[in-house]
Amino acid sequence: MPESKKVVIKVDINDNDEKRKALKAVSGLSGIDSLAMDMKDKKMTIVGDVDPVDVIGKLKNWHADVLSVGHAKEENKEPEKKDI
Template identity: 55%
Template sequence: MMKVVLKVELYDDKIKKKAMKRVSGISGVESVFVDMKDQKMTVIGSVDSVKVAVKLKKLCQVDILSVGPAKEEKKEEPKKEEKKPEAKKDPKEEYAEALKVFEAYFNQTRQQPYPYYYYRTVEENPTGCVIC
């Protein structure tokens, strides 16, 4: 279970409904919360944060604030095994890494624009008529 917190620019209830509908349509989403006051959206489930951001990018401005495990109920574990404390990363570094991944994914999915014109010669179209 992952918890993804996004900063979204939702200025209307209509846009909020559309955003929630798009995000809830992604497979693996357990729950979606929107805070209109802080303009934050929280998505909980087994989803890719980049996929959620790309879906919302078509609708509004999106920034990934944090990605991490969702808090689950604590289960009593035997005290025999002691876990070593892991070095925590700086939130700014985590944000920078998530942003790099998002930009790389977005640049791969971007389509190249079509040319504005198409030039055909007489050799390509033998049925064409040429007036000299």
């Protein structure tokens, strides 16, 4: 199974209509586990097995810059407990 990545992209979006269109454009890509947009910082966060170049291609109607690409952290992973 491919390893999930976390991609953070700065997107020049000014209103909720543009936000909706941008999220819809990116959501069509395969391999996305989660997709979120922070309107305050104008950052889109994509988690999943996705190529950042493909994401930028989908956002061609808006000025978009890749801020970071890294491993997605498993948030709900609990440490293993040993019974003694």
